[in-house]
Amino acid sequence: MTVVLKLGGSVVTDKDREETVDGESLDAAAAAIGDAVDDLDGLVVVHGGGSFGHPNAADYGVSTTEGTRDADGVLAIHGAMKTLNKFVLRRLREHDVPAVPVHPLSAASRDTGGELTLPVQQVRTLLGEGFVPVLHGDVIGHTGEGVTVVSGDELVVELAASVDADRVGLCSAVPGVLDNDDAVISRIEAYEDVAEVLGASDATDVTGGMAGKVRALLELDVEASIFDLDSVGPFLAGDRVGTTID
Ligand code: IP8
Secondary structure (H helix, E strand, O other): OOEEEEEEEHHEEEEOOOEEOHHHHHHHHHHHHHHHHOOOOEEEEOOOOOOHHHHHHHHHHOOOOEOOOOHHHHHHHHHHHHHHHHHHHHHHHHOOEEEEEEHHHHHHHEOOOOOEEEEEEHHHHHHOOOOOOEEEOEEEEEEEEEEEEHHHHHHHHHHHHHHHEEEEEEEEEOOOOOOOOOOOOOEEOHHHHHHHHOOOOHHOOOOOOOHHHHHHHHHOOOEEEOOHHHHHHHOOOOOOOOEEEE
């Protein structure tokens, strides 16, 4: 089984303190991955930014649609994400995960319409050689805009198809998509099922937000799940956890 797993920025960082890793959560995620990795045919990890990258992106007015041509801005945002990537890699290595970095800035781009292209031959080759490629939200060249942000969620959607993933998992701060009584919705098959619960305001969150995640995951050919840190191990072991989207 080949799995694409995203570790949300709110899981691996302390979102209230700039450039601060949540060491305990990151370690728990890395431990769960370390326990499961040998039983998988392949694993690609993607992580978000949390308190890394997003503050720099805000400083330079950069989003997934608004770009910058300021090289200092590019270096600040990319540099922050690389710093977090190093922390993630170090923890994964401590749990014997054969994790290696893949930086989207060096490979991905957007066209004038904002459409993302993510070449993945290096990811496929690394997977075939037994490594766990670790990608992250980043900035990428964008025709007509300079650079814009690429979110971890966008990368997950691209990777799922291009590495022929059997399962996709998004580890977030909440145990799944919640209904109006804060109960986890176990299955979503169409956006209309949850449109009322997710609401319109969430749709304005361009790099994240549950509405955007659900819409993107519904487009995938493979089953996707949204769950919290406690379910990383069970998810990787093949259990049905959190909210399943298919
Ligand atoms: O946290 C964005 O990644 P995300 C990373 O997955 C940035 O939205 C801001 C460069």
